[in-house]
Amino acid sequence: MSTRDLFTLRNSHFRTGVGITAAILVVTAIAGFIVLPFAQPWVQFAGVWDAICSAAGVPQRAASVTAPEQAKRLSEVVLTSNTLSRPSQEAIGRGATLAQRCAICHGPTGVSRADSPNLAGQYAAVIYKELHDFRSGARTNAVMSPFAVNLTDQEIADLSNYYAYLPRLPAYHPTPQLPKPNIVIYGAPMRGIAPCGACHGSLDNKTGSPWLEGQSEAYMKAQLHAFASGERRNDISQQMRNIARAMTPQEIEQAAAYYASQPPDVVKAVD
Amino acid sequence: MLVNRKLILAHFWLAFAxxxxxLTLGAWQMFIRSPIGTxxxxxxxxxxxxxAHGTVMGYVFPTLVAMAFGYAISESxxxxxxxxxxxAWAGFWLIVAGSIMAVIPIALGRASVLYTFYPPLIGNVFYYLGVVLVVVGSWIWVALMSVNLRVWRKANPGAPVPLAMFANVAGSYLWAWTAVGAALELLLQIIPVAAGLKATIDAGLARIFFSWTLHAIVYFWLMPTYIAYYTIVPRAIGGRVYSDSMARIAFILFLVxxxxxxxxxxxxxxQVGAGFKFIHSAFTALVALPTLLTVFTICASVEIAARLRGGRGMFGWIGALPWDNPMMLALAFSFVMLGFGGAGGLINMSYQLDASIHNTQWITGHFHLIFGGAIVIMYFAIAYDLWPHLTGRELIDIRLIRTQLWLWFIGMIVTTFPWHWVGILGMPRRMxxxxxxxxxxxxxxxxxxxxAIGGFILLASGIMFIVILARGMRAPQIDAGPYRFALAVHQPTTVPVAxxxxxxxxxLMIGLTLTNYGxxxxxxxxxxxxxxPAVYVGAQ
Structure with missing residues (x-):
């Protein structure tokens, strides 16, 4: 018998091999696509074809369910780790001019004396995202929103690049450095809280997360409470709201006090 | 008839180096995340x-062992x-070049993406190119195995292909096809992003492509071990293969x-429909079949050896086995670990049971027990068995070899059993x-x-293994004779073409891939x- 006789129905091995394989495939397909979907009493199907499409993972939108209306605007900013990387000198210069109007709160050197965030040396992606959110209304603040509402995309990018370019200066009134509280380095795994340091530096840094060292304690505390109450909602996928909601008031105090007491020059050099 | 010994030795040595x-990195990892490390x-x-550990142990080491063993099988x-x-040498050097190219970005911390790639995490492009070179190098081996079999068939029309070569070529075809999934993921998705041509990646699709490779690759790792079960062990302990046809059917089933x-x-x-998950789960259950066939056939073959040595009674023959023979020892250890690992595997493939151990340390424990235990211990046995024929020198220290195998077995059990346990308790992996x-x-x-202590026992055993082989390069010269494979009780004279x-x-393998993945x-x-959006390693 030569290989030419292999793929014919006269060959019993061919019949058996292909037959058994096809039979197993058909049986498992019937079980997986028809029997098992209907075995779930909590799922309703319009018919067999609907069940098959569902089990196959065909993308479909249930016609009867409409997406809930968003009461408030959500952040639409898309950040990648390449956002605003390698700015030109001209962009930084334009940003410096624009930044004069920010200096009254954020300080002429980007270090605030008014419990506003210190922006000198903050990651460009962070400033970029917040300005966009203030402009779109995803984040609101009585003082900040009017400044942001008329900014163009170009101006937002320039401002972000300028502040990222400034050197990180020591905070205005640094307190003695506090030891790391548990919430910062371990989080609270039983309540689903990742360590602060997993995104905000000291352990790792994630795109869009600011470094917090030397920022105003009052500001950080206010933001954590705003996240917890849902008043602030421009965090992607509720990342910060989920964390802040699960934090105790003591942990919020500890985290804010700890970060405020750190000099910014300990910010991990990841950029 | 081993002619190209240098080629085979080069593959083995690179693999073991x-x-x-x-292995050293692995032991360090066990230590550093245990309570005894800071x-x-x-x-x-x-x-x-x-x-580095995963890339070497997953792609480079088993591939080189399969290639070295494959060349040895083809010639002998x-x-x-x-x-x-x-x-063949070109393939070898491609693997050397690929490994170096991949290891540099890893060492610099520019490719810490783990060997499973995990897009949207994206590392340095040279890491991926290095892995591609390793795979391309191994594909040369696949082609050579096919060509050599064809040349032999022309010279011996209609003759039964020796079992070792039949299985070896089946393993090479399995590798050729299963590597296509990761190759598609790398070439169509990851490398364009890593090279800066694109900034977004479909991570869900990438995971599907990788699953195409990731499970069947395990059976490619397994092939040399199963070939050793069938064609080396019975000969080494003085028995015969119980059934040549059963062996062929087992390898064919693996292929399908x-x-x-x-x-x-x-x-x-x-991103995957539940129906497809069910079909894959059902077919995973089927893959236990060739293993059960193998366990049956090998136990029967071993019993033949025991009875030839005068073993009597229902279980009395077990005592008559040559337990001081390293090959016997390796087989027994391998089967014990295969049994436990296989039982764990049945849990992993069950849709509902998987939920309790998914992404936990159980999984890492499982694949270390199966691959590092059941499979790698037979790699050791293969090397010990082939070494005198490759070097023309005797491996004198049988006692040391036995100790090494014992240590590997004990080390693997001590490492992986608690590892499974903490997985059940919910400890996540990759931490x-x-x-x-x-x-x-x-x-x-x-x-x-x-x-972690088990990890250090394994390290000690691994060092002993390399020392034994290195000493074997300088031992007194002997004539090891031609390299032979086990004979069957009924040596086949004609075999059905299928x-x-x-x-x-x-x-059928390609057909089922199309139905189940298409x-x-x-x-x-x-x-x-x-x-x-891609997340670049090392970027802020």
């Missing part, structure tokens, strides 16, 4: 090490000089059913450190410590809005 390095201040170092089973020796099952790795993934001071996980500290060729089974891949590839 990189194995030694990766916390790493920089978790990135852990992932760097993990990437077919009794014919290897055709295409220059190509180890491919269309990879999605049991993605049970928790939302650089744990806070064992936290009352929630403090009770796991003892298990993890035991695991059991003597691979075409039908390769066709729709999920097309669905994701053609849907818009399924890509996410």
């Amino acid at each position: 990189v194995f030694g390095v990766a 916390w790493l201040s920089n978790p990135e170092l852990y992932y760097r090490s993990l990437t 089973a077919l009794q014919q000089r290897l055709v295409g020796v220059r190509w 059913v180890s491919m269309p099952i990879g999605m049991h790795h993605t049970f928790a993934d939302p 650089a450190y744990f806070d064992f001071g936290d009352p929630a996980i403090a009770p796991q500290a003892l298990s993890v410590t035991l695991s 059991l003597n060729t691979h075409a039908l089974w390769v066709a 729709y999920p891949i097309l669905n994701l590839a053609l849907s818009s809005g399924t890509s996410v």
